[in-house]
Amino acid sequence: AALVSKPRNRGISGLKASSSISFELGSSFLGKTGSLRASVTTRVAPKAKSVARILPEASYKVAVLGAAGGIGQPLGLLIKMSPLVSELRLYDIANVKGVAADLSHCNTPSQVMDFTGPAELASCLKGVDVVVIPAGVPRKPGMTRDDLFNINAGIVKSLIEAVADNCPEAFIHIISNPVNSTVPIAAEILKQKGVYNTKKLFGVSTLDVVRANTFVAQKKGLKLIDVDVPVVGGHAGITILPLLSKTRPSVTFTDEETEQLTKRIQNAGTEVVEAKAGAGSATLSMAYAAARFVESSLRALAGDPDVYECTYVQSELTELPFFASRVKIGKNGVESIISSDLEGITEYEANALEALKPELKASIEKGIEFAHKQQGAAASV
Ligand SMILES: NC(=O)C1=CN([C@@H]2O[C@H](COP(=O)(O)OP(=O)(O)OC[C@H]3O[C@@H](n4cnc5c(N)ncnc54)[C@H](O)[C@@H]3O)[C@@H](O)[C@H]2O)C=CC1
Numbered sequence: 001a002a003l004v005s006k007p008r009n010r011g012i013s014g015l016k017a018s019s020s021i022s023f024e025l026g027s028s029f030l031g032k033t034g035s036l037r038a039s040v041t042t043r044v045a046p047k048a049k050s051v052a053r054i055l056p057e058a059s060y061k062v063a064v065l066g067a068a069g070g071i072g073q074p075l076g077l078l079i080k081m082s083p084l085v086s087e088l089r090l091y092d093i094a095n096v097k098g099v100a101a102d103l104s105h106c107n108t109p110s111q112v113m114d115f116t117g118p119a120e121l122a123s124c125l126k127g128v129d130v131v132v133i134p135a136g137v138p139r140k141p142g143m144t145r146d147d148l149f150n151i152n153a154g155i156v157k158s159l160i161e162a163v164a165d166n167c168p169e170a171f172i173h174i175i176s177n178p179v180n181s182t183v184p185i186a187a188e189i190l191k192q193k194g195v196y197n198t199k200k201l202f203g204v205s206t207l208d209v210v211r212a213n214t215f216v217a218q219k220k221g222l223k224l225i226d227v228d229v230p231v232v233g234g235h236a237g238i239t240i241l242p243l244l245s246k247t248r249p250s251v252t253f254t255d256e257e258t259e260q261l262t263k264r265i266q267n268a269g270t271e272v273v274e275a276k277a278g279a280g281s282a283t284l285s286m287a288y289a290a291a292r293f294v295e296s297s298l299r300a301l302a303g304d305p306d307v308y309e310c311t312y313v314q315s316e317l318t319e320l321p322f323f324a325s326r327v328k329i330g331k332n333g334v335e336s337i338i339s340s341d342l343e344g345i346t347e348y349e350a351n352a353l354e355a356l357k358p359e360l361k362a363s364i365e366k367g368i369e370f371a372h373k374q375q376g377a378a379a380s381v
């Protein structure tokens with residue numbers, strides 16, 4: 001367990017003994033990042049000598065594609081704060097130089113590099129450990145995530161082609177919507193390139209868990225840091241299924257509470273889209289959630305044996321080829337998919353699970369069909 005708690009408890013405050021910054025990455029800063037253990041909340045003042053022996057060096061390279069956007073900028077900042085990162089590579093089609101110059105002045109260990117436009121994409125990706133993709137257009141009020149398909153499918157396709165060519169071994173985190181379709185698109189492109197590793201392609205559904213934890217803690221008066229609600233299925237409307245009966249610590253809900261919380265979690269993205277009234281969708285909470293998922297991935301790469309996150313991955317948990325659930329993440333990506341969350345669920349959850357399948361299946365098929373059509377079109381040129 002040496003590696004489990006130390007990086008979380010050190011966080012940014014451990015970077016420099018004299019630093020007055022007191023917040024931390026890991027358990028108390030980014031929430032309890034997917035640990036199955038009951039409590040990881042002890043705040044340990046960094047003891048320079050003993051910590052230095054145990055901690056992994058800041059040695060991971062992380063690329064953010066879409067880094068000048070609403071999510072990309074705060075996400076870059078949060079990743080810049082990670083003590084595990086040596087290089088932060090920022091890529092966008094425009095405006096990334098300023099973001100990189102700005103972030104590069106933070107006195108944290110990672111070096112910030114900027115890359116603009118397709119001609120610089122390969123250099124951005126060579127040798128990276130984790131690629132995070134928030135590139136694409138966000139929703140406006142009245143739109144569904146699927147309404148973004150026509151633009152974002154092509155963006156994800158072209159970025160994944162570059163990932164396949166330049167860093168096929170990297171963990172790939174897909175944020176661009178509609179995630180239910182963009183992840184299957186990415187899988188098909190990686191297959192076409194002969195480099196698909198099912199264990200390293202992740203749809204980022206962490207925000208659903210972050211929201212579920214927040215809303216449940218508020219409703220039940222629980223300490224936020226302790227609450228962990230698995231959210232399964234997909235990342236759009238009714239395909240987002242919080243398993244409230246599996247909340248830790250164990251807590252009971254009335255039927256009315258279950259209905260109200262489930263709807264709020266499913267509708268939370270739209271809640272933000274409407275509040276922003278045309279200025280985009282969730283960016284700050286999304287950056288927070290994505291940073292948590294990056295941090296979990298880096299801890300897994302560093303050998304932490306206790307990393308669990310909900311994520312949308314290729315899965316055999318149900319008859320659908322992709323499904324979000326809790327997974328154990330290790331050095332090589334997904335180590336196992338946790339099936340116990342779907343065992344002994346309530347009738348409400350079982351019905352909701354059946355109800356989400358047709359929509360999720362259609363979104364997956366739409367993504368696969370898009371990738372096949374593109375391949376067909378390329379072959380006929
Ligand atoms: N998975 C999730 O839980 C969530 C997903 N999203 C999705 O994330 C995506 C991004 O959202 P925002 O950052 O708010 O949008 P934004 O419009 O603020 O930023 C998107 C960035 O992507 C860049 N971009 C566009 N085409 C690109 C390309 N080919 N290569 C590299 N960069 C490119 C743009 O220049 C822009 O800087 C949207 O699709 C949104 O729906 C948003 C919130 C939550």
Ligand SMILES: O=C([O-])CC(=O)C(=O)O
Pocket residue numbers: 138139145177207268269270272273281282
């Ligand atoms: O709602 C949106 O369009 C963005 C998103 O995926 C979320 O906030 O969950």
